[in-house]
Amino acid sequence: MDSLTALRSVVRGRVWLPGDPGFDAARRPWNLAIEQPVAAVAEAADADDVAALVRHARATGLGVTAQPNGHGATGRTDGLILLRTTRLDTLRIDPAARRARVGAGVPSGRLQAAAAPHGLTGLPGSSPVVSVTGAALGGGLSWFGRAHGWIADSVTALDVIDADGRSRRVTATDDSDLFWALRGAGGDFAIVTALELTLHPAPHLYGGRMLWTAEHAPAVLEAYRRITATAPEELTAWLDLLHFPGADPMVAVDVTHLGGEDEARDLLAPLERLPRPLSDGRRVMSVAEIGSITAEPTDPGPGLSRAELLTGLDDAAAKTLLADPITPLLSAQIRHLGGAFARPSDSPHGPLSEPYALYLFGIPADPATAQAVTARQRALAEALPVSGRKPFTFLGPRESAADAFTPATLERLREIKHRHDPRGVIRSNFPVLG
Incomplete structure (x- = not known):
């Protein structure tokens, strides 16, 4: 029996090998534009299954890459065992301690739904289907990050399977280097089976989307600039230039406010005019409904994205952003950062000094469209005041950890990788040695 066929006797969860019915579906990432070649797919039944799989991979010279459903996939998986962690779905809320224990397969929307009845919230991003663990391992840019920082900043402990197949609990005092690396540099150092994180008070939330035709884009952008120049940390606003197939171009402002409606409307007065x-x-909404604001797709689909950090949004940048239609892009989004994002963070990325993030998205319907989308993304990024570094959580398939971290940080991450996984058993979407 070869090492891959032996997986069926190693793990209790499901195993798919090349040629098996369902293999192609099992290995498929969230982004259908990415081809993800793998040697096998294993869906772990529990953390013990993960440990058994890692020990088998180590003994047979194989590598393992973990994904709940494949957000952030890059296709750098040839020859690896793809570990699906979807069934690691433990979720426990301790309202008194404001703490949650979250399995690696738990999506953000489920955590929000469990925390909301207690007047608490996690740090959700725009999509309710992204796993809490995946977002945290990438650092995580949340709707509430201006008030509470990176998602990773709220992580207090991680349960992991190390590269030797041992179960360990990692905290700031128990292997502080590994704790630091896992909270923002991805899953290249150990496989996280669960994490614990701090929940935050959210007795009130006001939010939603305002949408105009594109002719109003200059006025909307000017109002957005005025709002974000003085916004308190409880207020987050994102500007979206939108052009969906078959529809006229539009402009939107998406907002959340951790507070009451009257205060929010006062803060958003430039939009009201x-x-x-x-x-x-x-x-007024529940934190469990936050995914409805941008209404991102909850099913897999193809896409090409590019993200940048902006050093400002001055008159020249505003003029550049609106100079030409965004087509063939579907969206060009500006996210307001600042607040707690800019404060010290003991994580690989550290504080975000840049006040805005830029996220550009298009659908590669065919090779020519894909080339046009990439060219438009590049042209916009080169014309705007970008800082040159990117959030790890927004890296694209052709980028690497070196695009997110300083040389000193990358050197420290590589030392931790060599120390904890010298044989390279565990591989993340963006390996620090890659």
């Missing part, structure tokens, strides 16, 4: 929008979805 604009021409009547096509729609205004702002309302």
